[in-house]
Amino acid sequence: MDDKLRERLRTAAEAHRPDRERMLARVERGMAEGPSARTPRGPLPWLRVVGATAAVCGVLAVGAYAVTSAGVGQTRGGQVAGSPVPSVSAPAVPGREPELRTEDGPLWADGAVDPHSNAYWAQSNVTLRTTQPLSSLTVELRIARTGGVHTTGSWRSLPEQDFTASAKEKGGFLVYRWTLKPGRTVPVGTHMFAGQYNHAEGHRGAEGDYFTANAARTTGQQVSVGDNFTSGH
Structure with missing residues (x-):
């Protein structure tokens, strides 16, 4: 994942503020209406609301996980601390004749x-x-x-x-x-x-x-x- 994508996910997660009052009001209103004969068969309205709420929470959770994962290995200074690069020993130098002069x-x-x-x-x-x-x-x-x-x-x-x-x-x-x-x-x-x-x-x-x-x-x-x-x- 590149740095720009990490930054966009982090910004979206931090900017999101769910409206709990509005969501609860929709759930209570759906429960008060109850089932109706003219209501088509399928999930009850309040179940649809709860399902939508769960879906929203799931998206937020995935976004938060992505942002958290993007930040794994970062230092306080914001630099990514990658896996340590294994040191490679210089190849052994074969025996050589000494520098000669006559x-x-x-x-x-x-x-x-x-x-x-x-x-x-x-x-x-x-x-x-x-x-x-x-x-x-x-x-x-x-x-x-x-x-x-x-x-x-x-x-x-x-x-x-x-x-x-x-x-x-x-x-x-x-x-x-x-x-x-x-x-x-x-x-x-x-x-x-x-x-x-x-x-x-x-x-x-x-x-x-x-x-x-x-x-x-x-x-x-x-x-x-x-x-x-x-x-x-």
């Missing part, structure tokens, strides 16, 4: 599949170049676990005793991680980190692989780089 301040990086990889085995290389010493560094290489991917080792060009290294399966990736130990420093220069793995026979696309490197200069400023691998063997 250069940040003194740090530059590149990722590539080693050209000596073959139809059964591959090596992914992460090359870092820094123009300033680094007081902290964490390099993470993620190899998508496509058919048959399994680690066969890793290495880095910087001293082995300066880093903590690990390789584990996590979230659909084979994850290699190298973390510079406290108190150690990465010198200015170009350095390499490599992860090695077997894979199913044939060409392996590396489009799902990527790496990140997070570091801090000796002055304390944080820098980070990363890149995707776009080829494979």
